[in-house]
Amino acid sequence: MSKILYTNHGEYEKLLINKPDKGNSIDFEVIKELNHYLTAIKQSSKSKYLILSGAGENFFCTGGDLHKILSYKDDRDKLEEYNFLMCEVLYKLLTLPKQTIAYLNGYTLGGGCELASACDIRIAKSTAKIGFIQGKLGVPTSWGGGTILKEKLQYDKWFTLLTEANIYSAFQAQKIGFVHELIKGKKVDEIEQYLSRSKEVSFEVTSTYKQIAIEKWEQSALFDRMKKEVSNALPHWFSEAHLKNIENFIKK
Numbered sequence: 001m002s003k004i005l006y007t008n009h010g011e012y013e014k015l016l017i018n019k020p021d022k023g024n025s026i027d028f029e030v031i032k033e034l035n036h037y038l039t040a041i042k043q044s045s046k047s048k049y050l051i052l053s054g055a056g057e058n059f060f061c062t063g064g065d066l067h068k069i070l071s072y073k074d075d076r077d078k079l080e081e082y083n084f085l086m087c088e089v090l091y092k093l094l095t096l097p098k099q100t101i102a103y104l105n106g107y108t109l110g111g112g113c114e115l116a117s118a119c120d121i122r123i124a125k126s127t128a129k130i131g132f133i134q135g136k137l138g139v140p141t142s143w144g145g146g147t148i149l150k151e152k153l154q155y156d157k158w159f160t161l162l163t164e165a166n167i168y169s170a171f172q173a174q175k176i177g178f179v180h181e182l183i184k185g186k187k188v189d190e191i192e193q194y195l196s197r198s199k200e201v202s203f204e205v206t207s208t209y210k211q212i213a214i215e216k217w218e219q220s221a222l223f224d225r226m227k228k229e230v231s232n233a234l235p236h237w238f239s240e241a242h243l244k245n246i247e248n249f250i251k252k
């Protein structure tokens with residue numbers, strides 16, 4: 001079964017991470033499929049928006065697949081490859097020449113928050129729970145998402161979000177500025193209503209604005225800085241504290 005569900009709605013395309021029985025967590029297959037669709041969308045699509053969300057009702061994405069990560073604990077090359085590939089996915093998503101919207105339809109934790117940070121806008125279901133919990137697991141952000149968010153959020157809010165490593169309600173995450181809008185009712189209708197606010201602005205105009213941001217990120221070597229984040233984080237993945245935290249989750 002596909003780990004990513006793709007649909008084209010004309011004005012917008014949608015990608016759903018499709019592992020709801022495992023928290024829509026990220027493994028190599030998810031990465032490969034995300035990469036495939038993002039490349040295809042970048043090359044040929046004429047839709048105005050991309051919506052990224054999670055299949056099912058409970059999870060946007062709970063970050064790395066902890067079962068798989070633990071199985072690679074003695075294989076440094078594999079974990080390095082995993083993190084760098086996900087960093088590439090985040091950069092591809094960040095620099096997609098159209099408006100990208102993360103719809104946080106449930107738990108958005110750890111790497112799930114990094115993935116959401118790569119989108120232009122984050123809309124959350126009012127019951128979603130959101131947190132950069134990496135710090136409490138013994139690792140810093142590891143896919144370049146901390147570096148991306150630094151470009152987007154006020155410094156003190158960014159620092160607090162990462163260092164408290166709390167799980168926030170969608171309302172709190174909106175107050176901090178990570179979430180732009182809350183959705184209370186039927187999700188599809190409300191997202192379409194949200195998109196309709198900019199319906200008089202063409203795809204060409206929207207992508208011109210996006211290009212301004214992309215050029216700034218290119219000039220400031222953002223991708224290199226993201227890769228540095230990955231390299232700096234990697235040693236923490238093998239720390240006793242991190243492995244113990246994962247084992248505790250799996251034993252639950």
Ligand SMILES: CCCC(=O)SCCNC(=O)CCNC(=O)[C@H](O)C(C)(C)COP(=O)(O)OP(=O)(O)OC[C@H]1O[C@@H](n2cnc3c(N)ncnc32)[C@H](O)[C@@H]1OP(=O)(O)O
Pocket residue numbers: 020021022023025062063064065066067107109110111112114133134137141142143249
């Ligand atoms: C930068 C990359 C590094 C990171 O992403 S660090 C962050 C890693 N993520 C986490 O620590 C979150 C782990 N998940 C949880 O704490 C809980 O599942 C969560 C989200 C609070 C939800 O709790 P519940 O509603 O009680 O649901 P549950 O625990 O029974 O989960 C349902 C099934 O999904 C699985 N699951 C959830 N998150 C996962 C993950 N990240 N990796 C692998 N499997 C995961 C969970 O094991 C359970 O599966 P099963 O039913 O036991 O087979």
